[in-house]
Amino acid sequence: MIKIAIVDDQSLMREGLKTILNNYDDLNVVALGNDGRDACDLCVKYTIDVLLLDIRMPNLNGVEAVKEIKRLNNDVKIIMLTTFDDEDYIVEAIANGANGYLFKDIEYDELVRNIRAVYNNQYIMPSKVANVIAKRLMNQEKNRSELQTYNLTSRELEIASMLKEGFTNKQIANGICISEGTVKN
Known part of the structure; x- marks a missing residue:
């Protein structure tokens, strides 16, 4: 069972993803958070395999959260899940330890495939990010x-x-x- 946390400042996004991902037999959303500070706290409080993390959030943005989480627990796999294709965000997130960078317009089945791939120690990103x-x-x-x-x-x-x-x-x-x-x- 892949234990997942979702951190996004939009409650509809968090709750919607949780509902969808929990429909898969091998996925279990164990925690939700609103911002980067929550992400750090959740990674300490829970055993999380894969963290879905937004970039722009209050209190602590996703890139800064990646740095802190990797310092606290390098075993957590992090997928940036965002609408932002800003070059600096992409490079900083990957350079600081994110295992993937995806956009929120992704199809659910593709998101699930990517979660499984990251869980199995693969790095994932669409061609736009690779470019x-x-x-x-x-x-x-x-x-x-x-x-x-x-x-x-x-x-x-x-x-x-x-x-x-x-x-x-x-x-x-x-x-x-x-x-x-x-x-x-």
Whole structure:
């Protein structure tokens, strides 16, 4: 039996999915939540195999909830189930540990197939999401090869990446065990 939690700020969506999914013999919706904070709490309180999680919710959005849930319980499989196809949401959700990204206009039987696939350790996403991730990876590779034309060392590339992410010189120095002066240079 696959134990499922559904977290969405729209009660009709939560309750409707619960009713539909509980009609399948191998699925059991064990918990419902309204926001990302609920998602974190449910993953601690219940044994959940697969979490269906919306992106835009009050208190804590889905991407931030993924980060926190994976920190608390890395065994929970998370499927982002949303209407948003924003590139940053997609990449951040997958990068932070989501096992899949689906859109709410999905057919129920297809959603069930995807829940089963994620439960069986597969990653799932529609081609639109895969295209976004592939595009982002190609851009990263292009940026990497552009940086290599400047003959930067791997350590310099690591520092540049950390600077890009907003780390201070001191944070970088502490994070990679070098002096702050070396980071500045």
